[in-house]
Amino acid sequence: MNKSEQLKHSEREVVAVTKHGQATIPKRFRDKLGIDAPGKVLFRETEEGEVIVEHVRSPSEMRGFAARSEATTDKPATQILREKREQDRDKRDARFSTDE
Template structure:
């Protein structure tokens, strides 16, 4: 559940640290569901940026992003996902 203020929306964070990006913002910024966003700290604030889809990184849209920048973020996210999976599987799981 969220509530709107003059400077944004107040979003509830679950016990698992999950928050839902409001639909109007997802639509406005082109965040697909399911999909991924880049979250980082900038100037003491949390910044959430939509990651372009595979289609957006090809063809006519290819020049919109710095070479290697998005790919590096995607690689880091993939490694992070793998690390989380290993942690969830516990110490008994070996690779």
């Protein structure tokens, strides 16, 4: 299967995987997740066994994060980023779970 095959009435798409383990993320999903090329994504497995693909922000996308009022705190930057990623993940998971 050389071309991606779109399944009717769903938010799923079948894509080919090369012998090197590479797969192309369909444009509509890259757009939806804000993934630019070149870029990075994170694959994580939920407790239910589902694999989630997440956009990993670049350092330039994170620039100015600490200057926002919600980030002005005595918390370590790693804790702030961890909490922000968790909030973003929860929002995204909620959005995708309502699409089903």
